[in-house]
Amino acid sequence: MAQFDDIDRRILAFLMEDARRSFREIADEVDRSAPTVSNRVERLEELGVIRRFTVDIDRSALSGTNRSLLTVSTAPRTASALGSELADHDAVEHVFRGVGGKVVATVLMSSSDLEHLLSDLSEEFDTADWSVEPLAESKWHPQLGGEDAFGLVCTICGNTISEGGETVEVDSGDRHAVCCSSCATAISEQYERLAAEEETP
Structure with a gap:
């Protein structure tokens, strides 16, 4: 590869x-x-x-609704599910989840709609602390990072892939970049195991 x-x-x-x-x-x-x-x-x-x-569309220019910053502190074990719930909502633009259980999202909706959303989510995530504030400004500039940080990461072990890397294509047609033959074997076995589990009644 x-x-x-x-x-x-x-x-x-x-x-x-x-x-x-x-x-x-x-x-x-x-x-x-x-x-x-x-x-x-x-x-x-x-x-x-x-x-x-x-x-990249500025939805506030089209809809005239408010852009808000939603910050939620919850238990780390429920943060992923909360982030997924927010990401599935049409009015949520970005969702960020920290390792400690904090979830931050930018939301574009009216105050009443936001109130309904928070009411629904509060029932499911009843131990979470919620904070909402109007968003004054938003800038989004994804960067590649420095040249030293540029490299493909192994799907299995997370190491940066060097010259000995391989590409593994699984039955679904997906391709995975791995750093060595051991990781190539590991991902093939992982997919074979999942396929066998799906076939088991």
């Missing part, structure tokens, strides 16, 4: 800046051919580095 390199990093940076940029434009910037850029983007998609291409 080819390692990530500076060309991959630059391609990602250009796409993060403007996902509508054509492969030909990016190719000119990175001094490669358009088919090469296309192949690299496809590989990054297959490996799950690029999840999707999307549009």
Whole structure:
């Protein structure tokens, strides 16, 4: 499996800046051919580095409703479920979950709708502490990080993948990047075990 390199990093940076940029434009910037850029983007998609291409919309400009910052302190064991509940709601834009049980979300809805949402969630998560405040400003600038932090991470052990890395394709068609043959075996066995469990009546 080819390692990530500076060309991959630059391609990602250009796409993060403007996902509508054509492969030909990016190719000119990175001094490669358009088919090469296309192949690299496809590989990054297959490996799950690029999840999707999307549009950044300011929904408050369209709806006229309020954007609020919701902060919830709950038990760490229930934080994941709470985060998922919030993320499933159409009016919730971003959800962040800390390791200590804190969940923060940006919400775009009227005061009365927000009150109903909190009332419903409070019944399910009755030990949580809730805090809501109007959001004065929001900035969102995803970054790749420094060059030292750039690298594909093994699906199994979490190590950064070096030259000896492998790509494993499972029966579902999903591809996983792993750092070594041991992790490749581990993920194959994991999927085989899950498949066997599904077949068991």
